[in-house]
Amino acid sequence: MRTIVLGTRRSNLALTQTKWVIEQLKQLNLPYHFEIKEIVTKGDRILDVTLSKVGGKGLFVKEIEQALEQGEIDLAVHSMKDVPSILPDGFTLGAITTREDPRDALISEGHVKLADLPSGSIVGTSSLRRSSQILAKRPDLEVQWIRGNVETRLRKLKEESFSAIVLAAAGLNRLGYTKDFVTEYLEPEVCVPAVGQGALGLECRTNDQELIDLLDKLNCPTTSKTVRAERSFLHTLEGGCQVPIAGYATLKDGQIELTGLVGSPDGKVLLHETKSGDSPEELGKSVAASLLDQGADEILEKVKRDLDS
Numbered sequence: 001m002r003t004i005v006l007g008t009r010r011s012n013l014a015l016t017q018t019k020w021v022i023e024q025l026k027q028l029n030l031p032y033h034f035e036i037k038e039i040v041t042k043g044d045r046i047l048d049v050t051l052s053k054v055g056g057k058g059l060f061v062k063e064i065e066q067a068l069e070q071g072e073i074d075l076a077v078h079s080m081k082d083v084p085s086i087l088p089d090g091f092t093l094g095a096i097t098t099r100e101d102p103r104d105a106l107i108s109e110g111h112v113k114l115a116d117l118p119s120g121s122i123v124g125t126s127s128l129r130r131s132s133q134i135l136a137k138r139p140d141l142e143v144q145w146i147r148g149n150v151e152t153r154l155r156k157l158k159e160e161s162f163s164a165i166v167l168a169a170a171g172l173n174r175l176g177y178t179k180d181f182v183t184e185y186l187e188p189e190v191c192v193p194a195v196g197q198g199a200l201g202l203e204c205r206t207n208d209q210e211l212i213d214l215l216d217k218l219n220c221p222t223t224s225k226t227v228r229a230e231r232s233f234l235h236t237l238e239g240g241c242q243v244p245i246a247g248y249a250t251l252k253d254g255q256i257e258l259t260g261l262v263g264s265p266d267g268k269v270l271l272h273e274t275k276s277g278d279s280p281e282e283l284g285k286s287v288a289a290s291l292l293d294q295g296a297d298e299i300l301e302k303v304k305r306d307l308d309s
């Protein structure tokens, strides 16, 4: 009987997600054993600077891919929003699972909603996408970088000078926080989610056909299709680093509807586009092209220059 080794980061969220996938695999009642191997990535070790400066989201994924390549692990469970838009040769996503709540969640001291936070209140986030959209709504607030896993950020909300923080609803749900813990869910009309937010990607080696066949049983066709559109959009715009880009797609009567957004980190410029189509790849490219026509490349170039300096 084959043992499938799942590699995961050590955070509570990563472990919870990996255990959830094992449960789903076990329910298939197939003759496999499952084992978890914890991996500490560079992104987990470096916590003192903004994530964008140490190399962005790809950081978490790269070291896990090395373990896959060397056969130390067979399968990696990722939050899709942390997975770069193109995987290196030799790796594939065997499945994208059913999406959790894709929205961002605002959690504030005293449960004060975004619209009601006093002027000058400090909101903690380390995402340019979130800062851009929050400052567009509330230019009188102040955004400060906050790093660390979900529990660390919640502790900092209590102990430091933040009035509110923004976290993905999906992560909170998976960790078992109840709905009344959240002050306000930010609807996609207010804050367009990150590409892939709320979906899990199951990555394995391209030559592991046995595992690819197994993972296919956990694939959610709707989530796959919408996340592919979002990732095609991201790929068309991306220059490699973490940038203020948001993308969220839904499926209605077989048609994908994709909203893309590019904003300046201070929220003074927000470019939006929503389009429908049936090819995820073409739709992603088309929404990206519209934003480039509106001047998205200028915003993104400036962000990259500021990160490099």
Ligand SMILES: NCc1[nH]cc(CCC(=O)O)c1CC(=O)O
Binding pocket: 079, 080, 081, 082, 150, 166, 167, 168, 169, 170, 171, 196, 197, 198, 199, 200
């Ligand atoms: N960047 C960290 C990260 N990656 C995925 C999630 C949440 C789960 C998800 O989006 O699926 C989080 C935490 C957060 O943004 O609050």
